[in-house]
Amino acid sequence: MTCLSTRLLVALLILGAAPLDASAQTTPVPPSTGSRFWIVGGGGFSVARAGCTDPAAPCDPSGLFANSRSILLDAGLRVSPKVDAGVEMLWVSTPVDGEAPIRTTFILGVGQLRPWDQFGFFLRAGMGISFAGNGLYSPIGRRLAPPFTTNALGLTYGTGWIVGWNRRRALQINATHHVAAIGELTTTSGESVKNIVANYWTIGAAVVLR
DSSP: OHHHHHHHHHHHHHHHHHHHHHHHTSOOOOOOOOOSEEEEEEEEEEEEEEOOSOTTSOOOTTOEEEEEEEEEEEEEEEOSSSEEEEEEEEEEEEOOTTSSOEEEEEEEEEEEEOSOTTSOEEEEEEEEEEEEOHHHHOOSSOOOSSOOBEEEEEEEEEEEEEETTTSSEEEEEEEEEEEEEEEEEEOTTSOEEEEEEEEEEEEEEEEEEO
16 A cells, blocks of 8 residues: 555656646747837928029029928838838928928838947938928918929938937937929919929937837
8 A cells, every 4th residue: 555655646746747847848938129110200400402493594503502490200110120111201391493482291111220239320211202382281271372382202311320229219310311303393473493303401309219
């Protein structure tokens, strides 16, 4: 009887220890890296340069420059720890041919690369479309008649630095160049301005939420 009791006790100990060993061998779950989605919102100061407004008139090689303000909104998805992809919207304005400032809206697909994990430095570039028109800028409320109106190819590239980029909230400082190949533009006076390529150099700051 004693021998049988001993064997039963040993068998129970083996069965009881088996689940512990299985749980000990389970692969640990890697820590969460946070949300893959991100959104950026902010603003900045821009210097705008427009092309020659009249091809028949002498053109100053330095172009026409004007100061402006801009509003930036980005949203996207983290592709990898170093690469982000998303959509960018930028609103900026510039005067053309002495008229009231023309507001330009950029809607671009953008990609962003952080070459080094330990630093917040990043490079970015994008391409899409842009709309030049005060009526398009504010669809709610009084519209200009006739408004500036056109659409164009939009391009951007730039660089910047993210402070605290590995956290859920961070501050982003950026320097970008946006180009709008507007081509021909009809102004509020009804005149057509041709061969317009608008350039916007912007230095700004934004809040990053992940």
